[in-house]
Amino acid sequence: MRYSSFLSSCLIICLFHSCKSSLNISVLRPASVDIPKNVKKMVVLNNTLLRNKTSKAVVEGILTGEQLYGDKNASLACVNALVRGINNSKMYSASYRGEKEVLNFDNSVNWEAVKEICDKENAEILVSLDFFDTNSGLGAKVLGGVNQVAGTAHFSIYFPIEQLLISDFVVTDYKATGAASPSLHPLAVINDAVVKSELLVAVGETVGAKASSEIVPTWIWVNRMFYIGGGRELRFTKHLIRNGNWDMAEQKLIELTGSIKDRKVRKANYNLAMVKEAQGDLESAIKYAEIAAFTFNDKHAAAYLPILKMRQNDEARLAYQLQPENK
Numbered sequence: 001m002r003y004s005s006f007l008s009s010c011l012i013i014c015l016f017h018s019c020k021s022s023l024n025i026s027v028l029r030p031a032s033v034d035i036p037k038n039v040k041k042m043v044v045l046n047n048t049l050l051r052n053k054t055s056k057a058v059v060e061g062i063l064t065g066e067q068l069y070g071d072k073n074a075s076l077a078c079v080n081a082l083v084r085g086i087n088n089s090k091m092y093s094a095s096y097r098g099e100k101e102v103l104n105f106d107n108s109v110n111w112e113a114v115k116e117i118c119d120k121e122n123a124e125i126l127v128s129l130d131f132f133d134t135n136s137g138l139g140a141k142v143l144g145g146v147n148q149v150a151g152t153a154h155f156s157i158y159f160p161i162e163q164l165l166i167s168d169f170v171v172t173d174y175k176a177t178g179a180a181s182p183s184l185h186p187l188a189v190i191n192d193a194v195v196k197s198e199l200l201v202a203v204g205e206t207v208g209a210k211a212s213s214e215i216v217p218t219w220i221w222v223n224r225m226f227y228i229g230g231g232r233e234l235r236f237t238k239h240l241i242r243n244g245n246w247d248m249a250e251q252k253l254i255e256l257t258g259s260i261k262d263r264k265v266r267k268a269n270y271n272l273a274m275v276k277e278a279q280g281d282l283e284s285a286i287k288y289a290e291i292a293a294f295t296f297n298d299k300h301a302a303a304y305l306p307i308l309k310m311r312q313n314d315e316a317r318l319a320y321q322l323q324p325e326n327k
Helices: 002-018 048-052 055-064 070-088 111-121 186-215 232-242 246-256 262-279 282-295 299-321
Strands: 020-029 041-046 093-096 125-134 147-159 164-177 218-227
Touching: 020 232, 020 299, 041 070, 041 111, 048 070, 048 125, 070 093, 070 125, 070 147, 070 186, 111 125, 125 186, 147 186, 164 186, 218 232, 218 262, 232 246, 232 262, 246 262, 262 282, 262 299, 282 299
Parallel strands: 041 093, 041 125
Antiparallel strands: 020 218, 125 147, 147 164
């Protein structure tokens, strides 16, 4: 009897999961930083190089076991990835101009220096990488069974025309390799140093790319669930949705909302919400999700609604960031 009940439970679980599927759709995520209108060009500095030249940086490397100049190589990869990300956006152009101190001794901004750099580059914005650090100690470091190198960067964005610090933000990311032994044997240390030298550059590029998404809108992939079980009609729309045939899927799902079976209507409204999001019509997506959630008590629609409303808020911010003056 217990064995039979167990099989029945497994069958119910399998049927439940087989009623749903998922796919990835691309959405444009707004930048975290609102760049002033009429900005065309940015100049990027790597002022971590000033820090890495000091004897203090050498002492830190010895005490922590970090590779000497490893953070320097990572920071160079970081600013190159940042410049590449900004240029790829087609909204602005960006150029890298090495190092140049833009702070006074009391850490206040030297606006004359900022303006001079921007004027030379015919740029309106200056982006400075002020700090870059990694956790890449010598010897195989194991974190959760995985050898990881984490990178943390601090950026400042200056707008000299108004003498305004637009934003300063921190970006952290990491790269992982296979599990490693925590051995300090010379051969293990040498092997670890070689691997981490490559990882330092890789994590620098990752952090720089992530930083560019703070400054320019970025296309990302998001995963969305949809119903496929509940009748032949819903199963038919599965192929339309997976192939991105949104208009025909919408037509078939609207027909299903006239069904006399509440279950079909509930699932059709939920799927319509997902289809309308994929089409870029967030207002209609929210309308269908609300019907599924509030009229038919669909828990997935209730969880989906905050996501759609957050995306609607993002659309308002994108409308500002993508105005012609900002392109």
